[in-house]
Amino acid sequence: MSGLCRECETFFPTPHIPEGGAAGHKSGQDAATPRARCPRCRSPRVIVHAELEQLSIGHVDCDAFYAAVEKRDRPDLRDRPVIIGGGHRGVVSTACYIARLSGVRSAMPMFTARKLCPDAVVLPPDMGKYRRVAGEIRQLMNALTPLVEPVSIDEAFLDLSGTAALHKMSPAQSLNHLTRQIETQIGVTVSVGLSHNKFLAKLASDLDKPRGFSLIGQAETASFLASRSVGMIWGVGKVMREQLAGDGITTMGQVQQMALEDLARRYGQMGSHIWHLARGLDRRRVEPDSATKSISAETTFDIDIADAEALSAELWPLCEKVAYRLKSAGLAGQVVHLKLKTAGFRLITRQTRLSAPSQLAETLYRAGQALLQKEATGDWYRLIGIGMDALQDAQDADPIDLGDPDALRRRKVEEAMDSVRAKLGQDAIIKGRSLKPTK
Template sequence: MAGFCRECEAILPEKGGDGRCPHCRSPRLLVHAELHELAIGHIDCDAFYAAVEKRDRPDLRDKPLIIGGGHRGVVSTACYIARLSGVRSAMPMFQARKLCPEAVVLPPDMEKYRQAGRQIRQLMGELTPLVEPISIDEAFLDLTGTESLHRMSPARSLNRLARRIESEIGVTVSVGLSHNKFLAKLASDLDKPRGFSIIGRTETLSFLAPRPVGQIWGIGRVSREALARDGIVTMAQVQEMPLDYLVERFGQMGTHIWHLSRGLDARRVEPDSAAKSISAETTFDRDIADLSSLAAELWPLCEKVAERLKAATLAGGVVHIKLKTAGFRLITRQSRLSAPTQLAETIYRAGHALLEKEAKGDWFRLIGIGIDALQDPRDADPIDLGDPDSQRRRKVEEAMDSVRAKLGHDAIIKGRSLKPNR
């Protein structure tokens, strides 16, 4: 069975051995029958935000660290020491502090994380042009046909990349390797942190069979509960069912789970896959109920979304808002625009109309707004004969953008930016 040492990269003998590298004595060995036959990888940074902070603050290395908002916010990332106490991403900060009161808490420094993410992406690009970023800290890579270029198999190339990221960027990653994206992503989660896991073709069905259907990509809580009502909780159960039955019972979702429960995923690694949406949100210092105060929080988020649209040379056609109640119930609503837009004012008007329908006295702790149906901006914000004031609003925003480009964002604001006292 083929194998190599993840530390010194020595090729291992096909038989024998005591579980350690015969050259450097490391136990970090990678052995698999299909080791050099697979080419789809998924790389996921380990507790990325916390890892970057610990890299820059060696005094935090052995301490539990939580990255997130203040007492009212949520956990963005928790280091593995903090996770031993039960802290996890998206957990309310007050709960995380109760579970791990000794943790150091730092606010996120997104620009620093983006810079590290760009450096990692550059190293990925040296391996293959087929890199599909999923987020700031993870990506798919297709290394098909790169053996002759790098004089090594994709598995060895990915291992060397992981070592370079650790030594040059100062953070660790976990690697998944398989024959498609779904399985590569599953594999990268199997042995965190600093893991390297492989799911081969011959073991695909047996590997997936005992796993919960909730691990299928795209299956959320609602879909999981619908399947559970039919007694379907594992992929083995799906594997035993005819496709026709699942389609009749669950429609498109039935087709989806039938294929992925068998490890069938035809999606390609798409290096130019565009962003599907652009959004911004904020958690309040204290809960808000009245519409005017919620609207005041909404406006700067609309400006952020518009700035990102313009920077990416995109326009959007569907506006959606997100609200979280004081009891942590999540509400989402959306509205399709008559024409795509890049303007903060247009986004705000659509978002405000959605907000009015929900702000009926409930207390909220978070608000967010985003835009999707992204497209080329050439047809954005056309002249609207039914709204003669639309061109004036567009010119005002263009003038504000021009001033801010020269003097900074705070050089000019709308009166709407002045929040009412609460």
């Protein structure tokens, strides 16, 4: 049994601590018990675990990241509830932990969040700033290991196998040192999960937010998972969870008692997936070069829209955003997907496959417009989004189409517009359809 002080970073051997103490199923998550204090500084922020020196797969998740960055930059907001989101009709991107005490949650409609927490300071997201801060955090991660797999702007997996000799410290010590660097140098906090695979590391990082550090070891994996909901399994969404519940399956412990063949027969490939993860079996590697799978953009309206022309006007600037991101990344896509959300919050998605990969806003708009016209039949919508899947290198994008003699002209027009914008700014030149229709 070993211990690690999160404050002074002292690593020390410890006597056995009984179940329910610092080494119980909570896996040392900032355990504060009389029997778990740092022998050097006496801090109760001590991690104690039998496998502390063996586990090497980490998951680092920033705590209320957008709100934390804003509070860092505006000390006057430190003790106030802060919500990051868009407009009265938008949704919550992030809520600080003070706002969460009132029930505010990410993806909640903004009008609901304002009712729950009327005293909150509401700020629009500043994605450029958040990306810069995330980049600074990523640099600190890369200094620990080349095996860093970003999951989103504010979380990543790290594989620290074999780094002990390089850093002269165990993976647990390295991750704890990273949390202190992020907090002191960048000014935001993170929560860490450490385990023997990605699935469990992700679960562990959610156990004790904010500023948590939790471990799930090999020996305790089955017992730790047994009481947890099957809804915590990656890939099990609302529909699948309801289907499992209809068959009397609500916990991973129940899955652990079932045969693989039975689950596979009932649920197909997803049944096999559930069977393995309910036992903590996850063979996925940390992939540092994991490619971007899709690029998209969406907007939520201040007032619901039913008019087809008005919806088309909202679609075009989103196509330009997606095209700009594709071009900046040197990518092209071949599958266009349209996203709509009705006034009653019903989500509608439609997609179509292009004859060749493209990165042009005009091509994306035409395909998206064809999908939109089938749905814009009088229903009221509160959100529209457009995106590209099946991404690939842009070198073969937008080839000459003999069946569409005007395609080359459209491509040259867009390239000319891009050239002007590169010199004079994005608003230097626009197409007529960028002008919203007036009534």
